[in-house]
């Protein structure tokens with residue numbers, strides 16, 4: 001007698017490699033009490049009929065209806081939770097002005113816990129409804145409100161990795177929104193790390209504290225150094241922005257006479273569990289340093305269209321062995337959906353390959369070899385995100401967490417354009433990646449628990 005806490009029978013899609021999709025037609029997924037996938041059983045295996053015989057008709061046996069499919073839950077590798085309150089506005093300014101005119105004033109309001117609760121509750125619910133089961137969040141400089149975000153993730157069942165933002169440099173941050181000084185920032189960061197680690201003990205899917213220098217321009221040397229030490233001492237994840245725009249990349253070069261990657265490395269901030277957002281201006285030596293240290297890139301294609309002043313050569317960086325995942329970068333990217341960002345990642349890569357200035361001859365217009373496919377974008381949103389965080393999520397395989405979204409291609413209100421019962425499953429997959437909306441996402445599961453249904 002097998003003893004699984006749940007068994008799902010359905011057709012699923014998962015990454016086989018960075019560029020290939022594995023189609024698991026009518027497979028059984030056997031989940032244990034810790035919410036981990038214990039077994040993945042193909043119809044041709046002997047065990048298949050035994051398991052169906054044992055579990056069919058029981059409450060813990062789930063057979064997907066016709067037209068529904070299982071995808072891994074998405075991993076949002078870069079998102080500013082407080083900025084949900086301004087999502088869709090103010091995208092007409094360059095980064096520096098956007099931060100000072102709109103973003104810092106908004107984030108400063110998160111000392112108000114009632115406001116923070118309202119925004120964070122709504123955001124976490126919205127992300128789950130969009131199929132995002134894991135998120136790597138920037139909160140604000142406020143320790144209590146940042147902890148509240150971790151608590152809301154814990155309550156709602158999302159795997160949240162949360163950073164109390166550090167921004168202490170009085171030259172670069174307004175008086176109304178910054179840490180008092182480096183020492184206070186470090187003390188509060190350490191308290192935050194310990195509080196979230198304690199919360200994690202009672203949270204099935206896990207919540208994680210993240211050391212979060214906003215970006216080099218926001219932080220003093222003392223804060224950057226201390227944060228590197230805290231990350232090592234408590235073995236935490238680290239996140240920041242890196243080589244993000246002409247202005248930011250230039251600022252770091254002027255201050256340290258080197259690129260962001262090497263400056264961050266000097267402060268101990270490039271680690272196996274580090275994720276750096278954007279990274280559009282990495283040179284080959286920076287990419288090699290990322291690969292050596294295990295640092296990952298959080299690719300945010302929609303945000304990049306507004307603030308990066310260029311398209312990141314994601315295909316080249318991927319081929320150099322760096323882990324890469326996908327981020328919404330709310331609110332510089334104005335959508336909570338990683339489906340939208342996956343599509344944009346493909347589109348941006350195509351524009352980089354072909355070029356955009358039609359006054360140039362075709363052979364001079366673009367950067368050859370830059371395109372990625374929707375398979376690769378799916379990989380970034382799922383397995384790539386899991387690898388970037390060193391967590392067993394983003395794949396439908398034994399010993400991975402049961403973090404999934406169940407997608408209904410026939411949902412009323414957004415029926416996908418599938419007109420042939422015998423449509424190739426790979427075509428169904430592509431149509432899902434291009435057409436799914438929250439209305440299609442029937443259920444979301446994290447660590448073996450249902451956290452959203454529609």
Ligand SMILES: O=c1[nH]c(=O)c2nc[nH]c2[nH]1
Nearest residue numbers: 080214215241303329332
């Ligand atoms: O897209 C961005 N959003 C931010 O909030 C931010 N802060 C520094 N650099 C940033 N980039």
